[in-house]
Amino acid sequence: MIKVGIIGATGYAGAELVRILTGHKNARIEWYGSRSYIDQKYADVYRNMFQIVDDTCMDDNMEELADRVDVIFTATPQGLCASLVNEGILSKAKVIDLSADFRLKDVSVYEEWYKIEHKAPQFLDEAVYGLCEINREKVKTARLVANPGCYTTCSILTAYPLAKEGLIDMDSLIIDAKSGTSGAGRGAKLPNLFCEVNENIKAYGVAAHRHTPEIEEQLGYAAGRKVTLSFTPHLVPMNRGILATEYAGLTRKVTPEEIKAVYDRYYGDEKFVRVLDPDVCPETKWVEGSNYVDIGFKIDPRTNRIIMMGAIDNLVKGAAGQAVQNMNLMFGERESEGLELVPMFP
Amino acid sequence: MIKVGIIGATGYAGAELVRILTGHKNARIEWYGSRSYIDQKYADVYRNMFQIVDDTCMDDNMEELADRVDVIFTATPQGLCASLVNEGILSKAKVIDLSADFRLKDVSVYEEWYKIEHKAPQFLDEAVYGLCEINREKVKTARLVANPGCYTTCSILTAYPLAKEGLIDMDSLIIDAKSGTSGAGRGAKLPNLFCEVNENIKAYGVAAHRHTPEIEEQLGYAAGRKVTLSFTPHLVPMNRGILATEYAGLTRKVTPEEIKAVYDRYYGDEKFVRVLDPDVCPETKWVEGSNYVDIGFKIDPRTNRIIMMGAIDNLVKGAAGQAVQNMNLMFGERESEGLELVPMFP
Amino acid sequence: MIKVGIIGATGYAGAELVRILTGHKNARIEWYGSRSYIDQKYADVYRNMFQIVDDTCMDDNMEELADRVDVIFTATPQGLCASLVNEGILSKAKVIDLSADFRLKDVSVYEEWYKIEHKAPQFLDEAVYGLCEINREKVKTARLVANPGCYTTCSILTAYPLAKEGLIDMDSLIIDAKSGTSGAGRGAKLPNLFCEVNENIKAYGVAAHRHTPEIEEQLGYAAGRKVTLSFTPHLVPMNRGILATEYAGLTRKVTPEEIKAVYDRYYGDEKFVRVLDPDVCPETKWVEGSNYVDIGFKIDPRTNRIIMMGAIDNLVKGAAGQAVQNMNLMFGERESEGLELVPMFP
C-alpha cells in the first residue's frame, strides 16, 4: 500500500487527486494538506466526498510529511515546492510536483517566464519531466517528477510523433488551445465568476502564457533543435476539457494513411492515447473524467498544412491523472491502476 | 460472469448502462441493441467508448436475446417492453425494464397517464418495483423488475421515511423538481436544442407529468393510504442531475434532531443514500456521475412545514445505476459492485 | 433632460441601469459612483460600454450628488442608502433605492431579517414601494422609492390578482423560485465561481431568505390579512432570469377561463405584464433583456390547487428596468421610455 500525502488537496487538481486515489487499489491518502482549510473536514470543503473521505485538512509541513508517506504530491502555486523540497525530503519520499517548478531545465527561462527566483535549482537536473508516454523509463527511477502542465500535455502529445519524424516545419507551428474553467483554479477571482465566463469566449495570455517555453522545450527535444512557436490559450464556458488545434506546414507530401501510421507507431500500444479514425475530430466531452488523450488530424492540400487536434480532460491527463500515472510507474504498479476511468457522456 | 443484453443501448440511459457495466467485475455485455444504429460500431455512436467497446449495434430481437444472456435491460420508450416480454422470455432471462411499463400496479392508471394500451398486464402483479432501498428483498427473487423513473426515485426516497412515520401531512405534499436535459433523451427535437435550453428555465408537464402516479402509488404504500400530490418538473440548463424540493405540513411539532434521527434510522446503513448534516442543502453537482442520493431538510417553524430536498444523477441512481443495483441484487452480487463511482467535481 | 446619479454603478444592477439609461431619450447619467473603482474609466470595468460611456467612476458622495442631479439610484448593499439619506438630500433630489432599506414598513421586521440596525426609520412611512403596476399613483409623487427585490417582483405580480380576489388560500401559498447567477452580484466569492455553479442546481436560504417578509407584506395588503408563506430560492446555471413556481389551494371551484379573465382584468392594460395563453408555461429566455413579466397558470383539479408561474429578467424588471420605470413615473415621462427592450432569443 503506497502511503500518499497531498499538499494543496483542496484546489481543483488536488481534489481530482483525491477522487482518483480513492479508487486506487494500492494507494491510501494519509495527509490532506490545505493551508486554507486546516482542521476542517475535507468533506465539508468538497461535499462530493461526504461519507467517502472522513479526514481533516492539515497544514503544509513537508518535513513531517516525508516521514509519514511514500510519495508527496504538491498541487500548489509556483514556487512552493521548490521552496520546500530538499535532499532530506527526497531521501525519504518521492515527490511529484504538479506545479511548474521543475518542468523547465533552464533556470533562467523559468525565472523569466514565472517572474520568481527558483529556490532549488540544484534539483533541476535530477527532476524527470513526467510525460509518461515519452519519458516512461526515466520516470520509473525518479525521486522527483515534474508533472506536465495541462495545456502542455495536450499540445506536446498531439504534435510529438510528427515533430520527432521531421514531418512538420517546426518554425510554422501554431497552437491554438481552448480550456475549460477549472484550469483557472478555485481562487475567488472576478474573471472566473459564472456570469463573466458563461456565454463568453476570449483569448488570454496571448504570446505570453507560461506553458509556452515548456512546450517549446519538449518539442525541441523531439525535433532535435530549438523550437519557437505561437501558443494562444482561450477560456471556454465549460468546467473541464482542453482542445488544442495545432497548425504546421508539412515538410513533404504525405497521405493521411502515412500520418495515421506514424501516430499508430508511436501510440498504438499506449493505453491512454487514442488515435482517432481518419477525419474524426476529437471533442473534449468524449474524454471527460478520463485519462485519455484523443488525437485526430486533417491534411489540407490547399495550404500544404496539417491541422492536428488533441483533447484531454485538463484535471485528469492534464493534472491529477497523469500524476497518478507517474506514481504508478515510480512504484512499480500497473500503469493504469486507478485510471481506468470511462469517459462520462453526456 | 453475468451475460447482459441491452435493448436501447444508444439512448442516454442505455449509454450510461454501458459506461457502468464496463467497470463491473462480473458482468459482460453481449448484446448492444439499437434499432436506429443496427450494424454500426457502438463506439461510432458514442465516441467516448472508442477502444473500450468494440462491438456493433444489433436489432431488438428479444427472443433471440433471451437465449443468449442472463439479463435483459430495456432502455426503450414506453410500451416496447410490454409488447415484447412473455413467459418464454422470462423463463430464460431476467428482465429489468427502465421504461414505465411495469411500474404502476393498476393498468387503468397506466393507460390513463400514458395514453397507450398495456400489452402485458398479466405480469403487473409479478413485476417488482425496483427501488432497492425499499424493496430489496423482493428484488432479489424477481424475474421482472420495473426500474423506477428518475424523478420518482429522487422524489420518493426524499419523502419516504417521513411519510412512513406519519410525520408529514400527505395531503399537503408538493414536489417541485428540477432536471438536467439528459432526462429528455437523445431524440433530435427542437425544445432540446442547445440554444433553446441554455440560459433558460421553464416548468413543463404541469399537473400532468407521468411520474406523478408513480410517486403517489409508492408514497401511498408508505403512508398506508391513497396519496394525491402536486408534482412539477422543470428543465434546467445542465446535462445531468435532479433536485427535488418537497414541501409538506408537519403533523406534529418536531425538532431537526428528531427528523435527522428518522432519516438515519431508515438510511444509516444504506450505502447510496447520504443524509446530509443539518442545514446542508444538497446540490446536484455533488452526486454527479455517482449512484448517490443526497438528502437534506429544513423545518420552517413559521409555516409549520418541512422542506425536504433530494439530489441524484438522473442517469445513474435515476436510471442505469439503479438498474445495475437491481441486477446485483437479482444475481447475488455485492449490491455496490460496479457502482462505487466517486462523484466528479467540478 | 433628467440628470441621473448612480451609486453602485459597477455592480450588475448598476451596470444594467447604465445599459438602459444609455437608451433613454430624456435622461443623462451625470455620476457613475463606484467606491471600488474610483478614478477608473467606467468602460474599463465594463468593456461592453467601450466607446459608449466615456466617463470615470466617482466616489459615493451623496450630498454632493444631490446638488448635481435630479435623481439618485442607489444600487448598493443593504444599509448604505439608509445611512446616507436625509431630509436635505430628499429636498434636492429624488432617491430610488434598489436595496432593501425602505421596502419593509415595519422596522423590527427589517432588523430581524437583515440583522442590521435601520439608520433612517423616519423615512419608512414616506417611502413608496415601487412596484409600478400596483402603486403607480403613489410612485408619481414620491421623493423616495423603494425598488422591489428581484424575487419579490416576480413572486408578487404572479400571485397578486388571485390574492386580491380571494381566489387562493393564502395559508397554503408556497413559492419555489429559481434564479440566474447575476442575482448573486459581482462579488468574487467561491460559491459564484463558474465551476461551482455550472452543471449544478441547489436551493439556498431555505425558510430564511430575506425576500420572504417583503413578499408577505405586499401580498398581505392584497389579501387584506397577514400572510405567512414558504419561499425557497434556487441557484440556476444561467446568467439572467427568475422563474417563480407558486402553489396555492383554490378557495372555490374555478375554470381556467375565469382565472384568465381575472389576470386580464388586472394586467390587460399593463405594457410590461404579459398574461400568457392558457396552458403556456413561461420561460425565462422569452423575457431575457426586457422589462416583461410573463405569467401563466394551470389548475390541477386532482389536488384543487392552482400552479401559477411567473418569469422575469432579474436585472431588468427585477432591478434596473423597474427602477427606470419608477423614475419615468416620478418625472412624468412616458412610463415605458427607455424600456422598449425586445427580449433577446436565443
Next chain:
Amino acid sequence: MIKVGIIGATGYAGAELVRILTGHKNARIEWYGSRSYIDQKYADVYRNMFQIVDDTCMDDNMEELADRVDVIFTATPQGLCASLVNEGILSKAKVIDLSADFRLKDVSVYEEWYKIEHKAPQFLDEAVYGLCEINREKVKTARLVANPGCYTTCSILTAYPLAKEGLIDMDSLIIDAKSGTSGAGRGAKLPNLFCEVNENIKAYGVAAHRHTPEIEEQLGYAAGRKVTLSFTPHLVPMNRGILATEYAGLTRKVTPEEIKAVYDRYYGDEKFVRVLDPDVCPETKWVEGSNYVDIGFKIDPRTNRIIMMGAIDNLVKGAAGQAVQNMNLMFGERESEGLELVPMFP
C-alpha cells in the same frame, strides 16, 4: 416607411431580423415568410415576441412579396434565393440575401464548395458583397446585396487593414474561429442538442468549411493577390458570439503603436468597429446583442507574428444586424438606425 418582407423568418437569423426591425423607426415588416410554420402566429413560434408581433407566418412566394414590399430579406438555406430571384423581382424590390448564393463572384468556386448548381449566375456580377465598412458606396446603389457570412464578417474585418497595407504575409494567415451554437441554426439535429454541445468543444469542417473561399476572395481583394489560407471553425457551448483568432507573419518590423494607428485609420470613424486599447483581448460577451465588431491584437516578437483577434455577435453583425445596416444604406437611412443596441452584460 420601408416595407419589409422576410423569407425564412423563423430561423434564428430571421428571428433576429424581426427583433431588430421591431425597433427600427422607418421600417415595418409586412411579410413573415416561413414555409415550416405557415398560418401559425409568429409569436407562437417565438414567444419572446408575444404582444409585440401579432402577425401570422406566410409562405415563400417571392413574386407576390415583390409586389408588396420594398425590400426582401432571404434568411434561407443555400440555393433558395438563387432559385427564386429574377429580373422582375429585382425591378420591384431590393433583395438582401443572407445565404451564400451571391457572395462568391466565381460560380465554379460556389459550386465546388457548396455542391449545388447555381441557378442565377447572371446576377453574380451585379450583386454587391454587403460588408458595409468596405463596400459602403456600392451597397448604397445595389439592388441585390449578398450579406456576408458570420465567420467571414469577423474574419475579414479583423485582418483587412493589415492585409490592405501589406503588413502581413498572406501565405501565413491562419484563422482559428470559435462560434456559439446559434450559428448552426434551429434545425432539430442531434449534434446541436443541449447535451451534445454543453460541456464540450470541438473543431468541425476542418480545411473544408464553406466560409473559407469567401474570406479568401475578400482578403484577396485587399491584398491585391490570390490568397489561400487555413480556416478552422469550432463549436462553443454558448448561444451567441464568434471569436476569430488570426495568426500571420509580419512583413516588416512594426510597433504596436504603428499597428494601432493603421487600425484606427481604417476604423476610427466606423461606428460599429471598436479597435480596442493595446493588450486588450476582445470577448464575445462584450458585444452580445449588438452590431459591434471588437478588434484587438498582439505582436509576438519571438515568432515575428501578429495575433489579431475579432469578436462579434454572430446573429447581429454576423447576420441580421449587418443586413439591416445594408438596408439602411440602400434606402438612404441613417446607417445605424435600429442598430444602436447596447451590448448586454452579463
